[in-house]
Amino acid sequence: MAMKFEKTGEGTYMLDVCGYVCPHPQIYCKKSLEKMAEGDVVEVILDNPSSVETITQMCDQIGHEVMDKKTEGGKIFMKIKKG
Amino acid sequence: METTVDTSQKRNQVWAFIITGILILISVLYYKANVYYMYLVAYIWFGFAYGMMLQYGRFCFASASRDLFAAGVPRMAVGILVALIFFSLIQATLASTNMSTFHPAPFGIHTLISGMIFGIGMVLAGGCASGSLYKIGEGNGTSFLAAFFGLCLGQAIFVDVKWFNFLIPQKWVDSAIAKGLSADKMTSSFDTYLAGYVWDQPTLQWSHTKTISEAFPGALKYFLGDSLLNALIPAAVLLIVIYAFYIRKGFMKKRAKAKGGATGFGDEIAGIWNMITASKRTTIMGVIIGIVAGLHIFVMKGMQIKFGVSNFGQLLTRMGHASDTSIKGTVFDPGYWYITSQEGQLGGWILDKLGWNMRDNIFFGVNNGLPDPWRNPALWMSLGIVFGAMVMARLNNEFKFKLPKGELIAWGLIGGLLMGMGSRPALGCNIGAFFIRVAGGDPSGWLYGAGMVAGAFVGVKFFNWWSERKMAKEMEAF
Numbered sequence: 095m096a097m098k099f100e101k102t103g104e105g106t107y108m109l110d111v112c113g114y115v116c117p118h119p120q121i122y123c124k125k126s127l128e129k130m131a132e133g134d135v136v137e138v139i140l141d142n143p144s145s146v147e148t149i150t151q152m153c154d155q156i157g158h159e160v161m162d163k164k165t166e167g168g169k170i171f172m173k174i175k176k177g
Numbered sequence: 178m179e180t181t182v183d184t185s186q187k188r189n190q191v192w193a194f195i196i197t198g199i200l201i202l203i204s205v206l207y208y209k210a211n212v213y214y215m216y217l218v219a220y221i222w223f224g225f226a227y228g229m230m231l232q233y234g235r236f237c238f239a240s241a242s243r244d245l246f247a248a249g250v251p252r253m254a255v256g257i258l259v260a261l262i263f264f265s266l267i268q269a270t271l272a273s274t275n276m277s278t279f280h281p282a283p284f285g286i287h288t289l290i291s292g293m294i295f296g297i298g299m300v301l302a303g304g305c306a307s308g309s310l311y312k313i314g315e316g317n318g319t320s321f322l323a324a325f326f327g328l329c330l331g332q333a334i335f336v337d338v339k340w341f342n343f344l345i346p347q348k349w350v351d352s353a354i355a356k357g358l359s360a361d362k363m364t365s366s367f368d369t370y371l372a373g374y375v376w377d378q379p380t381l382q383w384s385h386t387k388t389i390s391e392a393f394p395g396a397l398k399y400f401l402g403d404s405l406l407n408a409l410i411p412a413a414v415l416l417i418v419i420y421a422f423y424i425r426k427g428f429m430k431k432r433a434k435a436k437g438g439a440t441g442f443g444d445e446i447a448g449i450w451n452m453i454t455a456s457k458r459t460t461i462m463g464v465i466i467g468i469v470a471g472l473h474i475f476v477m478k479g480m481q482i483k484f485g486v487s488n489f490g491q492l493l494t495r496m497g498h499a500s501d502t503s504i505k506g507t508v509f510d511p512g513y514w515y516i517t518s519q520e521g522q523l524g525g526w527i528l529d530k531l532g533w534n535m536r537d538n539i540f541f542g543v544n545n546g547l548p549d550p551w552r553n554p555a556l557w558m559s560l561g562i563v564f565g566a567m568v569m570a571r572l573n574n575e576f577k578f579k580l581p582k583g584e585l586i587a588w589g590l591i592g593g594l595l596m597g598m599g600s601r602p603a604l605g606c607n608i609g610a611f612f613i614r615v616a617g618g619d620p621s622g623w624l625y626g627a628g629m630v631a632g633a634f635v636g637v638k639f640f641n642w643w644s645e646r647k648m649a650k651e652m653e654a655f
Binding site: 096097098099100101113114115116117118120121122124125126129141143144147148149151152154155156157165168 | 235237239240243244247248249250252253300303304312315317319320423424427455456458459570574575577579582583585637640641644645647648651652654655
């Protein structure tokens with residue numbers, strides 16, 4: 095098991111933290127956003143429901159936009175735009 | 178055509194009904210076996226309710242300080258403080274009607290140190306004692322490792338070994354010997370610590386102090402001493418501090434932009450309210466958990482009155498299971514929400530069956546007994562939490578088996594062991610040593626809480642360093 099943080103295109107990234115439990119997904123998500131430029135978008139893939147709640151509130155507080163959130167096959171996909 | 182999603186949802190619903198049905202069946206069988214088992218059944222269903230609420234509200238004490246330090250998110254800290262406020266008011270009501278089972282704990286520096294060890298452990302394990310149980314219900318294997326190897330086996334071994342004798346000063350040894358306990362029940366380092374140090378420490382509950390009980394006679398001393406002084410005021414102050422440090426700046430900036438002008442005191446109040454209601458599911462569950470925890474005390478006290486006992490060990494003896502109990506005829510029966518001691522009992526029972534004498538110590542032999550797991554009331558509460566959370570996770574399609582892999586195995590084991598070792602010296606965990614004590618008017622609860630927060634800070638610092646390394650490695654490619 096390893097986390098993946100990849101650049102998928104110009105200004106787009108993918109962070110895969112499936113298998114990880116708290117607090118890893120939220121820490122990796124925060125760190126990923128810190129590495130990105132304003133307006134960049136990261137798709138976060140995780141399977142730890144508790145982390146979704148924290149990430150959503152973190153984005154709201156800092157000013158990032160959660161553009162999309164969906165669940166498929168036990169995995170949660172969040173698309174976040176850095177504000 | 179039925180979709181995969183529909184099939185999965187239906188399967189989850191069926192599982193939720195099966196689990197609930199099995200627990201109902203178990204309850205009926207206990208009732209049929211002996212009406213005294215209703216005492217144990219009450220623990221099952223309160224545990225079940227806690228599990229459902231913890232899972233729905235993502236209610237984890239580890240998350241409270243960890244998310245604050247790691248992500249600047251106060252959701253859980255706010256939820257816990259809200260729960261504390263409601264629970265303390267109910268505790269005061271119960272105490273004033275002589276329906277409380279609460280008892281304060283010995284007060285000393287050991288509480289702070291234990292809290293710190295526990296705090297580091299809960300961050301590493303990814304959940305506190307109660308959080309780990311509800312996460313097992315979600316199918317989380319890392320939490321299972323932490324609970325089974327740390328809280329169960331680790332804790333049982335911790336109370337029965339001599340490995341820590343080098344830390345024990347002679348005056349504790351002398352004081353322990355002076356207590357006159359039988360030598361075959363005082364064999365471990367923890368025994369000497371307990372009898373030679375902890376039992377010599379004072380207990381403090383505001384309503385029982387001379388100043389408070391004289392200034393506020395009758396029921397008032399519980400509401401003003403235990404609830405207002407020990408829980409409501411500190412909780413309110415903490416809410417304001419959290420708001421000032423983590424929320425205020427961003428909220429006021431947004432507010433000023435929306436209003437197109439200066440902000441005032443009303444906006445500050447709106448900011449605090451906004452923080453409290455930011456995660457409705459957590460805050461609502463905080464309110465309900467506080468109320469249910471109070472109701473739990475009421476029901477257990479009612480059962481004790483009904484059966485004319487003060488501990489389930491007396492009922493076990495009446496039913497012919499005296500061998501389950503300690504030399505005092507008791508088993509671990511807190512009378513309210515509690516975690517860890519019962520997990521230690523399960524670990525002790527397993528080791529005992531494997532040939533390790535676990536009754537030659539104070540923890541099992543003198544105080545808590547070593548009942549078979551199916552006759553252990555508090556252990557049923559823990560199982561209830563697991564199954565309650567499992568039902569809720571199934572109903573919300575959030576259940577998923579996740580086997581621990583890679584580094585998570587190490588974090589789960591180390592974190593679980595630290596939680597086990599951090600809960601025993603303080604005689605409780607995030608629930609028993611913090612939540613229940615603070616709400617009951619025992620300031621040692623805050624001491625444990627302060628330790629937990631400090632430990633969590635260390636744990637988060639470590640994980641920040643660890644994840645930064647991994648991120649740097651990942652980013653080498655771009």
